[in-house]
Amino acid sequence: MTRVLLATRNKKKLAELQRILDGALGANRIELVGLDDVPEYPELPETGLTFGENALIKAREGCRRTNLPTVADDSGLAVDALNGMPGVFSARWSGRHGDDRANLDLVLAQIGDVPDEHRGAAFVCAVALVLPGGKEHLVDGRQTGRLLRAPRGEGGFGYDPIFLGDGQIRTNAELSPQEKDAISHRGKALRALAKVIDKVLP
Numbered sequence: 001m002t003r004v005l006l007a008t009r010n011k012k013k014l015a016e017l018q019r020i021l022d023g024a025l026g027a028n029r030i031e032l033v034g035l036d037d038v039p040e041y042p043e044l045p046e047t048g049l050t051f052g053e054n055a056l057i058k059a060r061e062g063c064r065r066t067n068l069p070t071v072a073d074d075s076g077l078a079v080d081a082l083n084g085m086p087g088v089f090s091a092r093w094s095g096r097h098g099d100d101r102a103n104l105d106l107v108l109a110q111i112g113d114v115p116d117e118h119r120g121a122a123f124v125c126a127v128a129l130v131l132p133g134g135k136e137h138l139v140d141g142r143q144t145g146r147l148l149r150a151p152r153g154e155g156g157f158g159y160d161p162i163f164l165g166d167g168q169i170r171t172n173a174e175l176s177p178q179e180k181d182a183i184s185h186r187g188k189a190l191r192a193l194a195k196v197i198d199k200v201l202p
Contacts, residue, residue, distance in 0.1 A: 002030055003033060005038060006032055007043075010034075016186065016187075020190040038066050041065040044057055051074040051076065054074035054088060059136075060136075076089070078122050082107075082110060086107065100157055107147070122185070123142070123143045123186075125140060125184075125188070127186075129193060129196060135200070137200070141189030145165035146163075147162050153172070
C-alpha cells in the first residue's frame with residue numbers, strides 16, 4: 001500500500017479523498033495520512049493568487065518535509081456578483097480562518113440586494129500532487145450553480161448550505177456524501193487526481 005500525505009488537518013477532507021480514491025482505485029491501494037499523522041512542520045502561508053498556486057505551495061512543502069507523495073488542494077466559492085470573490089479567500093472571508101458560518105453570513109449580506117437571477121456562483125477546486133522526485137501534477141474541478149438567500153441542510157461544510165448546483169433541487173448540504181462526491185468541484189478534481197495517481201504511483 002502506497003502512503004500518501006494529504007496536506008491538511010481537516011478530517012472531513014481526509015475522509016472525502018480516501019472515499020473517492022477507494023472508489024476509483026480500489027480499497028487498500030493508497031494509505032492516506034494527514035498533517036496530524038506526520039512530524040509537525042511550519043506550514044507556509046497561502047500566498048498564491050490562484051487555487052492552483054496555493055495547492056502547489058502546500059503540496060511542495062509537504063513533500064519536502066516528509067518525503068512522501070503529497071496531495072494538497074485549494075478550493076473556494078466564486079460569486080458572479082462579487083467579481084469571483086471570495087475565491088482564494090473563501091476560508092477566511094470574514095477575517096477568521098475556517099469560521100464557516102461567519103463566512104457564509106458575510107457573503108449572504110454582501111449579495112443581499114442581488115436579484116435571484118444574478119446570484120450565480122461556482123465552487124472551484126485545484127488539487128496538486130507533488131512526488132519526491134520533483135514531478136508535479138495539477139488538476140481542477142468546477143461546479144456551477146447559484147446562491148440561495150438562506151442556508152438549507154446540515155451536511156457538508158463551508159458554503160454548502162447556500163449553494164444550489166445547476167439542475168439540483170437540494171443544496172450541497174442536503175446531499176449525502178456519495179451524492180455530493182458525484183457532482184462537486186472537489187469530487188470532480190479528486191477523480192481526475194485518482195487517474196493521475198493510478199499512472200504515477202505503484
